[in-house]
Amino acid sequence: MLITLEGLDGSGKTTVWEALRDVYPDAVFTREPTESWYGDAVYRSMADEDADSLAELFLFTADHADHLSRVIRPALAEDDLVISDRYSDSRFAYQAASLEDSDLRRPLEFIRGIHAAFSRPPDATIYLDVDPETAAARAGATNKFERASYLARVRENYERLIDAEPHRFVRVDATQSPEDVVEMVERSVERLVREDGDDGRRG
């Protein structure tokens, strides 16, 4: 089963991802951007204010393709629980915001279309919901995406994704204390894993 953690920068994904490691020691914990030369290329582009947004989309997508073949598909083939800190929804939400003012028509649909051809969608996604101002303040503006005005557009895209697939997403109020957020996420993951097991027995 593939569970992804999504949300704005500073929403607390890494904090809950670390907490889940203690609860699921046998699961595969992974993240995007990955720790690979593809991930390095992505970080290089993020550090460049003038990077072309379409080229940047394809760098993130190349990193995802490598992540799929090297980590995600092999782990799922072994029936492992996989928990990824960011995954394809980050591309749909962030790069669609970056490409909003480009010549590209309907960037979110375009990016989803590219992924539909090769990606493996998550079984469930925990969305850590926080307002853009809190997110930017927590994240500390360490890259060009961590600005409230940009994050507001990213958040709108996440809402569109949730509207399109309400059953895949579990929304958690990430303005609560870290302890409460972790508890909510742990309970949600426990339920998702249990329901996945029940489906397996029926299937």
Ligand SMILES: Nc1ncnc2c1ncn2[C@@H]1O[C@H](COP(=O)(O)OP(=O)(O)OP(=O)(O)O)[C@@H](O)[C@H]1O
């Ligand atoms: N619920 C919370 N309330 C207050 N502060 C929090 C909360 N969760 C995390 N933080 C703090 O916010 C900062 C960002 O947290 P974290 O790295 O977990 O977020 P993130 O979503 O992984 O961010 P990024 O996407 O930028 O890597 C850290 O300093 C963390 O301690």
Ligand SMILES: Cc1cn([C@H]2C[C@H](O)[C@@H](COP(=O)(O)O)O2)c(=O)[nH]c1=O
């Ligand atoms: C996977 C992915 C990530 N991003 C952005 C979102 C964040 O600003 C950074 C990653 O930062 P982190 O602190 O190392 O998590 O990358 C993106 O724009 N598109 C993506 O697909």
